[in-house]
Amino acid sequence: MANNAQSSVGIVLVSHSQKVTEGLKDLILEMNGDNVNVHSAGGTDDGRLGTSATIIMSKIEELQDCENILVFYDMGSALLSAETAIDLLDEDLQAKCKIVEGPIVEGAFVASVQSTITNDIDAIIEEVSKL
């Protein structure tokens, strides 16, 4: 990897709106630089409002080199789609994934900042849970 401070944590953002996850990804990159691994998985695969388990699945697969992958979601069916996506993955990759309870914007932001200072995934989730 180009940057030796590259985090081993991956973050996947799931919202009904692609604009929400794209905007949040921009925000996270702006605040952390390129050494965080964050993917936007909002909207359906034809860009409508909604969620798509197949998009979420492919975004997680792009992060397969990470040791841990945190999935943040906005509401309702975003959780159903995220769970379905994880079910479809290979077991090794499944084991790396955690769906995190918490507000998607603040939660993913806090997790991304934490991921630049620690690889301790429980500590990162603990920080999010304080929100």
Added chain:
Amino acid sequence: MSTLVLDREYFINVFRDMLPFVDKESEHLQQLDSAIGDGDHGINLTIGFREVAKQLDTINENAADISTIFKKVGMLLLGKVGGSSGPLYGSFFMKAGKDVTGKNEVTFDEFCGMLLNGIESIQLRGKAELGDKTMIDAFLPGAEVLKQDSPEDPVEKFTAFVEAMKEGAESTIPLIAKKGRAMRLGERAIGHKDPGAESAWMMMEVFLKRLKEAASA
């Protein structure tokens, strides 16, 4: 034990019928969903099954067995449908295919088992209980019929299955919702039928129509 056997053409025909069916019912489902949901149930299903219709010939040419056909259809719904019904119906069809690997025809009893697997996956995925005002209120009474030994005649049994689901959908009208957007409406959801429960029994009726043909052939 019934002797009726359903071949892959039966299932391909059913999946082909889904688009005209959802097209026809789209507005009805839309109206139900506008009352308590986000109003997109009809259009979401139409978009999902339009993609299925588009790819069905290719799927049929390349799929080794009925199991693969179901998995492919399920995957398309997961990607396209967008709302909760995407992962729910997507999981339903994918899991319905799991026990029929290598088969290009199934007995009626095996078909009932496929549907029960599908229903189980919806329960696991959505974590809804009976009375939560969801499609589970249609599927669970239906599952009870599928599990019974009688009626022996497949068409009679499947008709009873669809009827039980239809009654289940009706039973959601006086309920307060415990899942989804409607949950936020509290008592305002009372008096409206759950759109997912409605589309669930109607979709199973598409299977029934082709089943009647298959049984009389």
